[in-house]
Amino acid sequence: MRAQWEGLSERADVLLLAGDLTQHGLYDEARVLAEEVAGLGVPVVAVLGNHDYHKCEEDRIRRVIEDAGVTVLEGESIVLYVRGRRVGIAGVKGFGGGFAGACGSEFGEEEMKAFIRHTKTCALALREHLRAIADCEVRIALTHYAPSKTTLVGERLEIYAFLGSYLLGEAIDQVGCHLAVHGHAHLGTEHGVTSGGVTVRNVAQPVIRHAYNLYLVGSRDAAEPASPEMPVASSAQTGG
Amino acid sequence: MLAPDLTKHLVAHIREALAEDDRTNLLDVQVRIAAGRVFLLGQVGSNSQRSSAEEVAREIVPLGMTVVNELCVVTYSEPTDQERIP
Numbered sequence: 001m002r003a004q005w006e007g008l009s010e011r012a013d014v015l016l017l018a019g020d021l022t023q024h025g026l027y028d029e030a031r032v033l034a035e036e037v038a039g040l041g042v043p044v045v046a047v048l049g050n051h052d053y054h055k056c057e058e059d060r061i062r063r064v065i066e067d068a069g070v071t072v073l074e075g076e077s078i079v080l081y082v083r084g085r086r087v088g089i090a091g092v093k094g095f096g097g098g099f100a101g102a103c104g105s106e107f108g109e110e111e112m113k114a115f116i117r118h119t120k121t122c123a124l125a126l127r128e129h130l131r132a133i134a135d136c137e138v139r140i141a142l143t144h145y146a147p148s149k150t151t152l153v154g155e156r157l158e159i160y161a162f163l164g165s166y167l168l169g170e171a172i173d174q175v176g177c178h179l180a181v182h183g184h185a186h187l188g189t190e191h192g193v194t195s196g197g198v199t200v201r202n203v204a205q206p207v208i209r210h211a212y213n214l215y216l217v218g219s220r221d222a223a224e225p226a227s228p229e230m231p232v233a234s235s236a237q238t239g240g
Numbered sequence: 241m242l243a244p245d246l247t248k249h250l251v252a253h254i255r256e257a258l259a260e261d262d263r264t265n266l267l268d269v270q271v272r273i274a275a276g277r278v279f280l281l282g283q284v285g286s287n288s289q290r291s292s293a294e295e296v297a298r299e300i301v302p303l304g305m306t307v308v309n310e311l312c313v314v315t316y317s318e319p320t321d322q323e324r325i326p
Contacts, residue, residue: 004318011318023285024265054265179325186268199325205316206268206283214322 002036004211009041012214012233013082017070018183018203019049019093019144022061030061034068042233043080044070047091049144049183073142075125077132085218087140087232088133092126094145094168094182095119098161100195119165127171138218139177140232141198146182147172150192151202155185169194178218181234203234211235247273254278254300263292269311271297278307283314 008015015037022029030052037044052061062072071078073091080087097104097119106116126141133139146152146164155163163185172180173196180194183204190207192200203213212235251271258266266289270281278301284290294309301307 004316007318023289024262051265206314208319209316210319211316213319216322216324218326 001033001211005036005040008212008233012042014080014087014089014232015040015042015044015212016089016140016142016181016203016232016234017044017046018142018181018234019047020051020183021046021048021065022052025051025054025057025061027055027057027060027064030057030064034065034070037065037070038068045078045080045089045091045142046070046072047093047142047144048072048074049093073129075122075129077129079133079136082138085138086136087138088136089140089142090126090129090133090177091142092122092129092168094122094126094143094147095165096145096162097165097167099149099164099166099169102161103166104161119167123165123167123171126168127174130171130175130177134175140217141168141172141177141180143168143180143182144184146185146188146200146202147180148192148194148200150194151182151188151190151200152185153189153192154187156187163188166195169196169198169200172196172198179215181215183235201234205235208235250278250301254297257296257300258293261296264289264296266293269293273305276305278305280307280309280311283312285314287313289313 021033052058066072075092077090095118097116104116106113147168149160152160152163173194180198180200181203185202186204186206188202188207190202212233215232217232254271258264258269268282272279280293290311290313294307297307
């Protein structure tokens, strides 16, 4: 990816990575990524994806890319100062569970309860950290799993419950933000919106068909004096 | 040729293997079976992934069935446009 990221600092203010930083969940893959993102010249903010957990090396994966300067959010938030504005990003991997009318409940076998409990924990953390950045001029929710089924169109309905959860979307709608970015759904659709009207973008690379996409978020009014604005670049690398 | 219902099980097992096998860990490969042939469809990120997917699938399919590898290797370039989000 290094070749595609060359010159990114001239095109974007921030790079968001929506998870699946590795294919096999291996530390060695993350080490390669760390070398690629080091010195890009823009802040890089990431969440981990399901692939990054596959070999139980997620802590080492996180550390090696953090050592390269990447901010990894897992139920956390960060405020960046970009061209005189405060840009808040709340991030969490998220999880599945499904969407209104076809979703799981914390009921029955322990395995099922644990599944939904994890989603609830993620959604709660997302809501808390969106609140923590509520006073920022630009606010972004970054997840791996989808907060809305509108960006899943193209995927099989039967697997929606493994691709995201309305609980993430509800957290976003309760607090509000300018943009929600996610990955994970490779056969889905780029453009979507939460039930509450927040813009959602599925940036899985097979969906956007580019190394990354550029979003100019929270644009100033034309009448407002402004320093030149540059977009955030977003992508989710591998996975599914 | 396998009966249609067993063919569906085979599709599921091939996809399961492609996801779980450490040589692949691919969750997006589409698998179709027609006329005794197993087709691998979709996109992967490298020639190595493409050949590993075929290798894993060949280990699953019964004798007498062939694997047709129609996976495309894709690389992604930089975008030319940007989207304004108010």
